Every structure is written in C-alpha cells, then in structure tokens.
Amino acid sequence: MKEMIKNNLQTAHKPSASNTLTNVAAEEPATTANPKPLVGDSKKVHDVVIIGAGPAALTTSIYLTREDIETLLLEKAIIGGMSAITDWIDNYPGFPDGISGLELADKLRQQAERFGAIINVGEVVGVEKVKQHIKVKTTDNQFLAKSVLIASGSDYKKIGITGEKQYYARGVHYCATCDGAFYRGKKLVVVGGGNSAVQEALFLTRFAEHIDLLVRSTIKASDVLAKELAKHPKITTHLGITPQEIVGDSQKVQKVVATDSNGKKRDFITDGVFVFVGLKPNTMFLKDSAIELDSVGFVKTNHNMQTSVGGIFAAGDVRSGATMQIASAVGEGATVALRIRKYLES
Amino acid sequence: MAKDITIYTTNTCAYCHMVKKWLDSKGVGYSEVNIDEKPERAQEAVAASGQMAVPVTVITQQDGEQQVVVGYNLAKLAPAIA
Numbered sequence: 001m002k003e004m005i006k007n008n009l010q011t012a013h014k015p016s017a018s019n020t021l022t023n024v025a026a027e028e029p030a031t032t033a034n035p036k037p038l039v040g041d042s043k044k045v046h047d048v049v050i051i052g053a054g055p056a057a058l059t060t061s062i063y064l065t066r067e068d069i070e071t072l073l074l075e076k077a078i079i080g081g082m083s084a085i086t087d088w089i090d091n092y093p094g095f096p097d098g099i100s101g102l103e104l105a106d107k108l109r110q111q112a113e114r115f116g117a118i119i120n121v122g123e124v125v126g127v128e129k130v131k132q133h134i135k136v137k138t139t140d141n142q143f144l145a146k147s148v149l150i151a152s153g154s155d156y157k158k159i160g161i162t163g164e165k166q167y168y169a170r171g172v173h174y175c176a177t178c179d180g181a182f183y184r185g186k187k188l189v190v191v192g193g194g195n196s197a198v199q200e201a202l203f204l205t206r207f208a209e210h211i212d213l214l215v216r217s218t219i220k221a222s223d224v225l226a227k228e229l230a231k232h233p234k235i236t237t238h239l240g241i242t243p244q245e246i247v248g249d250s251q252k253v254q255k256v257v258a259t260d261s262n263g264k265k266r267d268f269i270t271d272g273v274f275v276f277v278g279l280k281p282n283t284m285f286l287k288d289s290a291i292e293l294d295s296v297g298f299v300k301t302n303h304n305m306q307t308s309v310g311g312i313f314a315a316g317d318v319r320s321g322a323t324m325q326i327a328s329a330v331g332e333g334a335t336v337a338l339r340i341r342k343y344l345e346s
Numbered sequence: 347m348a349k350d351i352t353i354y355t356t357n358t359c360a361y362c363h364m365v366k367k368w369l370d371s372k373g374v375g376y377s378e379v380n381i382d383e384k385p386e387r388a389q390e391a392v393a394a395s396g397q398m399a400v401p402v403t404v405i406t407q408q409d410g411e412q413q414v415v416v417g418y419n420l421a422k423l424a425p426a427i428a
Contacts, residue, residue: 077364077418084360102360121368121420139421167415169397177358181381182388223401272398 013118040120042141047071048340049136049145050280051124054081055326056316058108059333060340067180067341070116072145074138075158076123076166080105081153082317083326084280086178086196087203090224093327099175105325110306129309131201147340148301151333152287154317154324159191163246163253164275171253171272172246174201183207184270189268191243192276198225200276202296205234210270214241214258225250241266246273257260277301281318296322305336306343313340347408348427354391354402358382362401362420368420370425374427376403 031039037321039047048064053075064071078084086101090122093106113119122138128324129135134148147252157163164172173179180203180262188208190201193215201213202225213235229235240261248254256268291299292308298320305313315332322332351369354378355362369376381388381400391402395416403415406425415422 078360079364080360082365085356102356102358105360106363123379169399173399173400175359175361178356178361179399180358180402181356181385182392184385184388 005078035333040074040118040122040141040143042143043115044141044144044146044220045133047146048149049074049134049143050149051127051136051188051285052081052149052151052153052318053079053109053119054151054153054316054329055083055105055108056153056329056333056336057149057337058082058112058117060149060151061112062108063113063117063334063337064340065117069341069344071118072114072143073117073119074122074124074136074143075119076121078105079109079119079212079230082155085177085201087173089326090304091222115244124305126285127289129290129293129311134311145312147343149336149340150283150291150307150312150314150318152282152318154281156196157274157278157280159243159275159277161243161245163248167246167248167253169249169286171248173272173274174276176203176274180204180207180274185209186220186271187269188212189270189273191256191273192278193217193219193221193239193292194276194278195221195225197221200274201235202228202232204274205232208234211235212270213237214243214256214268215239216242235268238268240267279324283318296320298322304339305332311343313343314330348374348405349403349410350406350407352379352404352406353377354379354381354387354394354400354404356380356382356400365401365423367417368423369427372427396428403417407408 007243029344047070053073057073061071083101088098089101090098122186124136124138126137133144136143161228182209186208188209190197190213198221200298201211221277241258242257243258245257246318254274260266283297290309294300299314299318300320301314304310307314313336315336355378379387394414395402396403398417399416405413413426
C-alpha cells in the first residue's frame with residue numbers, strides 16, 4: 001500500500017496538461033504527453049472503493065489516502081460532480097471572491113491525486129456484500145473492497161411535461177454552463193426558483209437578450225441571489241407559474257405553455273428552456289441491492305453514516321437528510337473518512 | 347486510428363473538459379473549436395449534431411467516414427477512436 005502511495009505521489013507531481021483548466025488554444029493540436037493514468041485493479045481487494053467523485057468523495061479520498069488507506073474512486077460522468085457544472089460558487093468558505101465550479105472541482109481532484117487517490121471512469125451498476133468483502137460491479141469491470149462509500153450525488157430533476165423529452169438538447173437543457181452559449185441574443189425561459197435556478201439564470205444573461213424566470217411558488221434562493229435577481233434588467237420573474245407543456249415546430253422550441261395561480265393559461269415565447277427544479281439522487285444502481293433507501297431514493301444511514309449493510313457508507317447529496325451544499329458535502333466527506341478508518345481498524 | 351478529431355467546446359463546460367482530459371489520457375490529439383471565442387462557428391456544432399449542446403466531438407476516420415458524439419459519452423467515444 002505504501003509503495004503504491006509513493007508511486008502515485010511521484011506521478012502526481014509531474015507537470016501535466018490535464019492538471020490545468022486552461023483551454024487548449026482553439027484549433028491547435030493538444031499535447032499528448034500526459035502520464036498514463038493510474039487504474040484500479042480488479043484482481044485485488046482495495047481498502048476502499050468510492051462510488052462518485054464529487055466534493056464528498058474527493059474529500060474522503062484526501063483524508064483516507066493521507067492515512068495510507070488505498071482508495072479507488074469510480075466516476076461515471078464528471079470529476080467534481082454537480083459543483084463542476086455550476087457557474088460560480090460564492091458560499092464555499094476560503095474563497096472570498098467566490099470560485100468557478102469547474103475550478104473548485106479541479107482543485108479538489110488535484111489535491112486527492114496528490115495524496116494517491118486513483119480516479120477511474122466507470123459506471124457502477126451494482127453493489128453487494130460477498131462474505132467479508134464488498135463487490136462493486138461496473139458496466140465493464142468489477143472491484144472488491146473492504147469498505148465502500150456511496151457518494152454518487154444527485155442530478156437535476158425533469159419537470160415531466162409534454163415536449164420536455166422531445167426537445168432535449170434541441171431547446172430543453174439542464175446545464176447552463178454547457179449549453180448557454182447557443183443562445184446569444186435569444187429569448188430564454190428558466191424554470192425554478194431555488195439557488196440553482198436563480199444562479200444559472202443570472203449566468204445565462206451573459207448570452208440571452210431576455211429571460212423569463214418561471215417560479216411555481218416563491219423565490220427560495222438566498223437573499224443575495226434574490227436581490228441580484230430583482231435588480232437584473234434582463235430577467236423578468238413570474239411567480240405562481242406552473243409549466244404545462246413545451247411547444248415547438250418539431251425542430252426547435254417556440255414557447256412554454258403554463259398556468260398561473262388562478263388556473264389561467266399563459267404562453268411564454270422562447271428559443272430555449274433551462275430547467276432547475278430540484279435534485280434527484282443517483283441511486284438507480286442500488287435498486288436491487290440490500291441497501292435501504294428512503295421514499296425518494298436517498299440512501300439511509302445511521303449516526304456513523306453507515307448504510308443498512310455493514311462496511312458500506314454514504315455521504316454527500318446522495319445521503320438521506322443531506323443539505324445539498326458543497327460545504328456540507330465536504331464536511332460529510334471528512335466525517336465519513338474517519339468512520340471508514342475506524343471500521344477498517346475494527 | 348482516426349484521421350482527425352475536432353471538439354466543439356465552451357469555456358465553462360465541465361463535460362468538455364472531461365472529454366479533452368480523457369483524450370489526453372489516451373494520447374490522442376485533437377483540434378478544439380471554442381465557441382465562446384468563435385461564436386460564429388457554433389452553427390457548425392449544431393449542424394453536425396442536430397443539437398444545441400456541447401461538447402460535440404466530430405471524429406473523421408481514415409476512409410472519410412464521420413462519427414459525431416455529443417456529450418461525455420465514453421461508450422461511443424471509445425470505439426470511435428479505437
């Protein structure tokens with residue numbers, strides 16, 4: 001284990017183009033001189049396998065690997081999780097001017113890899129206890145571990161209305177930082193009234209000519225964001241509005257049909273719709289497992305952050321009772337690392 | 347091996363960053379069109395993919411055949427660059 005850590009540290013200090021967020025100059029060939037990434041070993045028993053690589057997972061891996069506890073992270077999508085696709089983070093301590101989500105995610109990754117965390121791409125499809133070990137199956141591999149942390153986070157919910165699926169990525173979007181650039185000088189609708197909806201609506205004003213923010217009840221975002229929203233000249237907020245249908249000409253979105261609090265029909269003409277109506281847990285891969293979930297699908301844990309299956313823990317947005325804050329996820333990541341260490345020692 | 351790979355990206359797109367990082371890890375070269383810096387080329391990505399989303403990776407094979415992958419989709423990217 002120590003030898004692996006040492007090797008990882010040596011690798012982690014090598015300059016690497018992938019260690020920077022700076023974009024490769026447009027249309028210039030990218031460097032290919034990066035070191036070969038470290039990979040998990042399907043033949044050995046890992047000390048800890050972490051499902052996910054968001055703030056909770058990366059924090060846990062920092063704490064564990066600094067204790068020479070060998071840790072493999074399996075991430076199906078983005079290192080940094082939801083934080084990486086958030087435009088700007090103003091409430092994470094230590095950054096007085098705020099920090100971009102992408103940059104924070106990359107700093108967390110660098111810190112984890114510096115101490116020897118191994119981050120692999122892999123979509124987990126099942127978790128089960130096999131005698132004293134835990135088997136984690138991915139779409140193309142399987143790993144054994146002494147302990148497992150479920151930190152698979154959450155994802156944006158769909159509204160569930162007609163047209164939403166049909167126009168996905170052709171006018172209906174869930175990632176402003178990814179797709180906002182296609183709406184320069186256009187009209188947009190943003191759906192939602194929480195922190196994410198308001199933050200991303202403000203981000204989209206750098207592209208869109210005008211934004212209608214449709215809020216089912218009232219604004220639930222923080223006061224700071226709510227004040228910024230209220231004074232923004234490009235955003236019109238509509239309270240008590242419930243979207244009913246997204247209508248287009250089969251090629252692109254034309255309007256959102258909604259109802260107001262009196263049940264009266266309202267049309268909002270738009271070129272695109274961005275949806276931020278809450279989060280759903282990434283726990284589909286646990287549906288056939290022995291791990292107990294709550295009624296919404298979040299993972300239940302005890303006071304030690306352990307699930308209903310011994311040796312399997314949960315932290316971050318995926319945990320039942322989570323507050324869906326990056327700072328909380330980081331705190332949970334540190335706490336669960338200490339619980340896992342104690343479990344491994346017992 | 348592909349003859350040419352072009353990725354359409356934006357500055358703030360985390361999925362774009364992941365596609366580039368993954369190609370870097372495979373030692374595969376590519377060209378990047380950043381549509382924040384060249385908004386006039388955004389329509390190329392839309393025309394190639396039929397979607398208003400990035401990343402769009404256009405892989406041109408040696409025989410000229412093109413494959414277009416939208417998003418950070420390793421199930422499609424991996425065989426396309428093999």
